[in-house]
Amino acid sequence: MRANCWFGKHDVRLCEVPEPQLLSPRDAIVRVTLTAICGSDLHLYDGHVPGMQEGDILGHEFMGEVVSVGSGVENLRLGDRVVVPFPISCGRCFYCRREQWSLCDNSNPNAGLAAAVYGFSCAGLFGYSHMMGGYAGGQAEMVRVPFADVGPLKIPAGLRDEQVLFLSDILPTGYMAAENCQIQHGDVVAVWGCGPVGQFAVRSARLLGAEQVIAIDREPARLSMAAAAGADVIDFSAEHVTERLTEMTGGRGPDACIDCVGLEAYGRSPEDLYDRARTTLMLATDRSTALRQAVKACRKGGVVSIAGVYGGVVDRLPLGAAFAKGLTLKMGQTHVQRYLRPLLKRIEDGTIDPTFVITHRVPLEFAPEAFDMFKHKRDGCVKIVLTP
Amino acid sequence: MTPIEDASDAEDVGAGETFHAGPEVNVGGFERGASLTMGVALLALVLSRRRVRGAFTLSLLGAYLSWRGATGHCALYEALDTGSAGDEEEGRLAAGAHDDVSIEAAATIAQPPDQVYAFFRRLENAPRFMALIEAVQVIDATRSRWVARTPTGQILDWKAEIIEDRPGELIAWRSDPGALVHHAGAVRFRPAPGGRGTEVRLDVEYDPPASALGRTLARLLGSATEHRVEEDLRRLKQLLEAGETATTRGQPRCSPPSLPPA
Numbered sequence: 001m002r003a004n005c006w007f008g009k010h011d012v013r014l015c016e017v018p019e020p021q022l023l024s025p026r027d028a029i030v031r032v033t034l035t036a037i038c039g040s041d042l043h044l045y046d047g048h049v050p051g052m053q054e055g056d057i058l059g060h061e062f063m064g065e066v067v068s069v070g071s072g073v074e075n076l077r078l079g080d081r082v083v084v085p086f087p088i089s090c091g092r093c094f095y096c097r098r099e100q101w102s103l104c105d106n107s108n109p110n111a112g113l114a115a116a117v118y119g120f121s122c123a124g125l126f127g128y129s130h131m132m133g134g135y136a137g138g139q140a141e142m143v144r145v146p147f148a149d150v151g152p153l154k155i156p157a158g159l160r161d162e163q164v165l166f167l168s169d170i171l172p173t174g175y176m177a178a179e180n181c182q183i184q185h186g187d188v189v190a191v192w193g194c195g196p197v198g199q200f201a202v203r204s205a206r207l208l209g210a211e212q213v214i215a216i217d218r219e220p221a222r223l224s225m226a227a228a229a230g231a232d233v234i235d236f237s238a239e240h241v242t243e244r245l246t247e248m249t250g251g252r253g254p255d256a257c258i259d260c261v262g263l264e265a266y267g268r269s270p271e272d273l274y275d276r277a278r279t280t281l282m283l284a285t286d287r288s289t290a291l292r293q294a295v296k297a298c299r300k301g302g303v304v305s306i307a308g309v310y311g312g313v314v315d316r317l318p319l320g321a322a323f324a325k326g327l328t329l330k331m332g333q334t335h336v337q338r339y340l341r342p343l344l345k346r347i348e349d350g351t352i353d354p355t356f357v358i359t360h361r362v363p364l365e366f367a368p369e370a371f372d373m374f375k376h377k378r379d380g381c382v383k384i385v386l387t388p
Numbered sequence: 389m390t391p392i393e394d395a396s397d398a399e400d401v402g403a404g405e406t407f408h409a410g411p412e413v414n415v416g417g418f419e420r421g422a423s424l425t426m427g428v429a430l431l432a433l434v435l436s437r438r439r440v441r442g443a444f445t446l447s448l449l450g451a452y453l454s455w456r457g458a459t460g461h462c463a464l465y466e467a468l469d470t471g472s473a474g475d476e477e478e479g480r481l482a483a484g485a486h487d488d489v490s491i492e493a494a495a496t497i498a499q500p501p502d503q504v505y506a507f508f509r510r511l512e513n514a515p516r517f518m519a520l521i522e523a524v525q526v527i528d529a530t531r532s533r534w535v536a537r538t539p540t541g542q543i544l545d546w547k548a549e550i551i552e553d554r555p556g557e558l559i560a561w562r563s564d565p566g567a568l569v570h571h572a573g574a575v576r577f578r579p580a581p582g583g584r585g586t587e588v589r590l591d592v593e594y595d596p597p598a599s600a601l602g603r604t605l606a607r608l609l610g611s612a613t614e615h616r617v618e619e620d621l622r623r624l625k626q627l628l629e630a631g632e633t634a635t636t637r638g639q640p641r642c643s644p645p646s647l648p649p650a
Contacts, residue, residue, distance in 0.1 A: 001640075003640065003642065005641070005642040013642070015642035016642075017640040017641060017642050018640045019640065020639055020640050021638060021639075023635055023636075023637065023638050023639065024632045024633075024635060025631070025632055026630070026631065026632060053641075054642075054643070055641040055642035055643040056641060057640065057641060057642070072631065072632070090626075090629060090630035091630075092498065092629050092630055092631075093498060093629050093630070094496075094498055094584055094585075097498075105625065105629070106625065106626045106629055106630040106634060107630075107634050108634060109633075109634040109635050109636055111619075111622055111634075112615065112618065112619055112622070124634060133634070133636065134636050135636055135639070136636070136639045136640055136641065140640075144639055146634065147630070
């Protein structure tokens with residue numbers, strides 16, 4: 001089969017590789033019908049993530065048709081159409097039982113590596129370095145899905161692939177970022193970064209009852225995309241973000257601040273924004289700028305919710321400000337499985353249509369060109385979906 | 389801990405040499421430090437990466453350099469009748485270094501102690517979660533035969549005896565005196581707080597061959613072994629909680645690249 005494989009910095013190639021086999025009883029094999037490139041894939045593409053090996057198959061946003069199931073998978077049948085969450089979760093450990101799926105104890109075969117760096121290992125991820133398990137990803141014609149009795153969500157007929165694909169990552173990621181804000185009636189929520197995750201965070205904050213959402217970016221197209229969802233916008237290239245936020249909130253500061261930018265490495269930050277951030281002086285000199293602004297801008301007693309991913313050590317985080325103001329910091333990889341059904345329902349009843357972020361539809365064969373286009377944001381690229 | 393303390397049977401399991409305080413120090417202080425650092429770094433490299441070319445050679449080199457640094461003795465210098473140590477180094481001969489290597493590891497498994505105990509007590513299960521164990525053959529109620537394959541491919545086998553067995557609480561064992569690396573261990577099971585299952589705690593002590601090299605190697609490899617024991621416990625947890633161990637072995641990858649860049 002064909003698969004998009006990592007070979008090094010700015011070097012991904014379409015390869016002919018063997019088809020995946022069932023390796024464990026709880027595995028399934030899915031024939032991929034639609035997949036996507038995530039902004040966090042650019043971290044791999046730019047060589048920021050350690051633990052990648054030449055020939056690794058990329059991709060953690062994918063869906064498709066079940067073509068084979070192991071003896072331990074009783075809830076899936078051949079032919080089922082499923083969306084697969086990016087964290088691989090056993091469903092039975094302490095964390096999975098508490099619906100903290102991305103903290104699964106049992107799904108990372110290289111848990112020792114992750115534990116050496118983070119103290120403990122979290123869930124294995126598809127196509128995201130050997131520290132995160134080294135699982136082959138979904139930018140391929142077929143993919144092996146471990147613990148397939150837990151993760152995959154069956155999709156009812158009548159919904160198109162494009163409507164549900166983003167349940168695999170970016171839609172729940174934006175939603176969880178907003179949910180973590182514990183939004184109360186009348187709240188004002190500020191969102192840093194208007195890539196796809198930021199867009200979903202803006203819309204989720206509205207859904208969850210925010211009275212005002214303020215979106216921060218500098219790309220006119222993305223700011224308009226956020227404005228279309230009812231957000232007020234700040235162009236950080238033209239305005240002073242924290243001053244403007246204080247003004248816009250009557251001197252109080254936002255009740256909650258969402259960082260959809262992230263820092264480096266193991267990221268799930270908004271696709272485009274990460275790339276853009278690298279090219280701006282603001283973030284190239286210190287990549288925790290968005291987080292620092294969020295901590296500073298947030299009102300006393302407010303919440304800072306981090307959806308953009310931090311991989312290592314953050315320098316000059318104003319912890320004193322966070323402490324003095326009694327802020328709550330919420331963060332973490334998305335517990336995708338927790339949001340699948342509620343968000344599918346929102347898609348079915350028409351409350352959410354995630355397709356608006358898609359700017360490019362490309363055959364899998366052109367994945368290497370698509371990475372290059374995505375990285376350089378050519379042709380107004382926001383979100384690319386790939387068809388095997 | 390009585391079982392473990394009992395383990396140091398006086399059988400001669402090492403070379404027949406008479407052990408004295410240690411080999412002659414012929415490496416100078418700075419060089420010893422550098423040697424030790426490099427050796428440990430090499431070992432760490434080999435242990436931290438799954439695929440390092442020449443891992444065996446590197447680990448041997450790492451072990452030798454570490455030993456050389458730790459003991460201050462260089463066989464090469466000795467052969468050449470030279471050295472970098474001053475006479476004052478003589479006074480620093482480490483006498484009575486620790487003989488035993490002890491390893492501890494713990495994991496919490498979301499199953500009741502009785503079940504975790506029962507799985508562990510069925511010794512034939514060991515190869516399912518102990519990476520180096522190839523097979524276990526139960527001889528009688530307390531004795532069993534173990535076959536292991538070392539990372540370098542060497543086959544080791546030994547007999548072990550369960551010396552204490554408290555269902556749901558503890559299993560303690562020791563190897564027969566004839567084992568190449570004499571060892572003893574105990575695994576304890578106790579209920580975890582908040583209904584989280586069982587805290588499994590494993591203690592193993594090795595009595596390395598009675599030579600300075602054997603001792604140093606065993607000490608150095610102790611950390612490697614600790615790492616392995618932790619991995620073994622992880623797999624035990626995976627088996628008992630998820631019903632299978634997480635793996636990617638056999639999954640597709642592009643190697644070597646069969647197509648040029650598209």
